[in-house]
Amino acid sequence: MAMESQPSMWVDVFMQQLTTGLSNGMIIALIAIGYTMVYGIIELINFAHGDLCTLGSFLALTLVGLLGMDAWTGLPGVGGVVLLLVSCALFCASLNWVIDRVFYRPLRQAPKLTLLVSAIGCSFILVNVALFWGGIPMEVFGGGVAAAAPKDFPALVSDENLLGATAKMSFTMSDLLVVCVTLPLMVALTMLIRFTRLGKAMRAVAQNPTAASLMGIDVDRVIGATFLIGGAIGGFASVIYALYNNTISFQMGYRTGMDAFTAAVLGGIGSMPGAVVGGLLIGVARALSDGYIEARWTNSVVFGILILTLVFRPSGLLGAKLRDKV
Amino acid sequence: MLNVQGMNAGYGPVEVLHEVTLEVHRGEIVSLIGANGAGKSTMLRCISRIHGSRSQSLTFEGIDLHSLPPHEVVARGVSHVPEGRRIFPRLTVRENLEMGAYRRNDVAAIAKDLAHVHELFPILHTRAKQMGGTLSGGEQQMLAIGRALMSSPRLLMMDEPSMGIAPILVARIFAAIKQLRSEGMTILLVEQNANAALKLADRGYVLETGRITLSGTGAQLLADKRVQDAYLGE
Numbered sequence: 004m005a006m007e008s009q010p011s012m013w014v015d016v017f018m019q020q021l022t023t024g025l026s027n028g029m030i031i032a033l034i035a036i037g038y039t040m041v042y043g044i045i046e047l048i049n050f051a052h053g054d055l056c057t058l059g060s061f062l063a064l065t066l067v068g069l070l071g072m073d074a075w076t077g078l079p080g081v082g083g084v085v086l087l088l089v090s091c092a093l094f095c096a097s098l099n100w101v102i103d104r105v106f107y108r109p110l111r112q113a114p115k116l117t118l119l120v121s122a123i124g125c126s127f128i129l130v131n132v133a134l135f136w137g138g139i140p141m142e143v144f145g146g147g148v149a150a151a152a153p154k155d156f157p158a159l160v161s162d163e164n165l166l167g168a169t170a171k172m173s174f175t176m177s178d179l180l181v182v183c184v185t186l187p188l189m190v191a192l193t194m195l196i197r198f199t200r201l202g203k204a205m206r207a208v209a210q211n212p213t214a215a216s217l218m219g220i221d222v223d224r225v226i227g228a229t230f231l232i233g234g235a236i237g238g239f240a241s242v243i244y245a246l247y248n249n250t251i252s253f254q255m256g257y258r259t260g261m262d263a264f265t266a267a268v269l270g271g272i273g274s275m276p277g278a279v280v281g282g283l284l285i286g287v288a289r290a291l292s293d294g295y296i297e298a299r300w301t302n303s304v305v306f307g308i309l310i311l312t313l314v315f316r317p318s319g320l321l322g323a324k325l326r327d328k329v
Numbered sequence: 330m331l332n333v334q335g336m337n338a339g340y341g342p343v344e345v346l347h348e349v350t351l352e353v354h355r356g357e358i359v360s361l362i363g364a365n366g367a368g369k370s371t372m373l374r375c376i377s378r379i380h381g382s383r384s385q386s387l388t389f390e391g392i393d394l395h396s397l398p399p400h401e402v403v404a405r406g407v408s409h410v411p412e413g414r415r416i417f418p419r420l421t422v423r424e425n426l427e428m429g430a431y432r433r434n435d436v437a438a439i440a441k442d443l444a445h446v447h448e449l450f451p452i453l454h455t456r457a458k459q460m461g462g463t464l465s466g467g468e469q470q471m472l473a474i475g476r477a478l479m480s481s482p483r484l485l486m487m488d489e490p491s492m493g494i495a496p497i498l499v500a501r502i503f504a505a506i507k508q509l510r511s512e513g514m515t516i517l518l519v520e521q522n523a524n525a526a527l528k529l530a531d532r533g534y535v536l537e538t539g540r541i542t543l544s545g546t547g548a549q550l551l552a553d554k555r556v557q558d559a560y561l562g563e
């Protein structure tokens with residue numbers, strides 16, 4: 004008790020919360036990118052996106068179980084993590100493309116609300132697929148006896164403190180992994196959107212699909228590519244989420260999805276830098292709420308932020324002030 | 330070159346075009362004039378396939394356009410400068426022009442066409458790095474035309490290029506249209522400014538509530554009493 008009143012101790016605790024918050028925030032930001040990209044291009048809140056990431060995590064755990072990856076150490080261990088990242092990214096990318104093809108593309112000309120209902124339906128389906136998946140009788144899924152129970156995700160990445168065992172603050176290999184995966188992804192995505200032919204076409208379609216088609220752009224194909232890319236990024240996020248938090252459940256997509264959706268709205272939905280800033284802020288807000296208020300209030304804090312944003316700044320922190328459609 | 334026969338189109342239950350027949354020959358400027366709501370824009374939208382239509386025949390250089398999605402129509406050589414310009418406001422001027430050449434891979438020819446567009450509208454060169462949305466209305470129209478030219482079309486369709494634009498810029502845009510024609514471009518021009526459009530045109534059509542009511546050379550239509558009464562004032 005006496006220790007807590009010392010200012011240096013207070014700073015350490017705060018810095019620790021900040022580190023955890025930023026790491027989780029980066030994961031949230033990756034998922035938020037998937038929301039914001041799809042919203043930017045077809046004005047749909049893709050409610051299935053969080054659940055897509057759940058399936059990514061389930062695939063990761065399945066691979067860990069099938070290959071006995073928890074026993075891999077050293078270089079094979081690193082290779083295993085890369086393998087998980089690549090396979091889950093490919094899986095989520097293709098699945099997201101299929102979701103667009105099956106659930107959204109037939110509704111391109113339909114009212115936006117119809118599209119939204121389709122997204123919610125798709126979300127339910129994915130949640131139930133995850134529930135079913137958790138019941139597969141594999142050792143990693145607890146032998147399949149309790150499909151709905153949260154599953155332990157083995158700590159493939161060491162949680163040894165990189166700052167030294169005696170340091171007051173901890174920055175682990177998992178934190179480093181998060182940074183090493185998210186930062187390059189964000190840089191690569193920004194480059195892709197700014198400088199490549201596909202990236203420019205994506206922006207053109209987002210701003211005016213009809214005009215884009217008059218330029219010879221195959222709009223449906225560009226939208227498909229957007230789902231592919233957003234899905235891949237969600238796939239990366241699903242793996243580092245599992246590695247960082249060491250537990251997954253069939254419902255996690257709902258909560259993480261809500262965090263990510265709030266992040267996207269807070270940053271300004273449709274804006275890529277906004278999703279990143281929003282993600283980091285939500286991650287930090289969660290950590291501070293966990294640390295200084297109480298963990299059971301954390302979801303309320305996040306929803307509070309969502310509501311305040313929608314009421315006072317619906318365009319978000321970095322969102323465009325006005326939509327220049329028509 | 331472009332052959333439209335018996336085109337019908339509408340929005341929901343409302344029929345906008347009734348059995349419209351129109352032809353454009355290589356190297357011509359054809360003007361389509363008519364009042365607001367006569368169906369002029371719909372006509373262009375149907376040709377570029379961003380609006381559905383039923384026609385006996387809709388062909389360009391002998392190719393049936395009906396079976397093609399809009400992005401394929403562009404690839405066949407028909408470029409559409411839409412009503413209201415529809416530039417990409419949050420793409421730079423340069424990126425807007427690049428989008429026009431989206432289907433092309435011939436780097437050298439694209440660079441040549443870009444230089445040509447810059448020569449036609451030097452302002453697009455000056456403002457290359459600005460966002461499209463920051464341009465004035467007239468400059469945006471120039472960008473829209475330049476963007477359409479970047480697809481290297483053989484038929485350029487323009488919808489109301491003079492709408493809502495300062496007179497001095499209108500003059501510049503019409504001068505550019507003249508220059509394009511002298512370079513051999515085929516143009517289908519939709520205009521409310523009937524006087525300017527018919528002066529420029531080799532031939533013209535008058536569209537009234539979805540039907541072609543008159544056609545002839547530009548000079549014939551300019552001299553026609555009915556056209557004078559309805560569209561030219563005085």
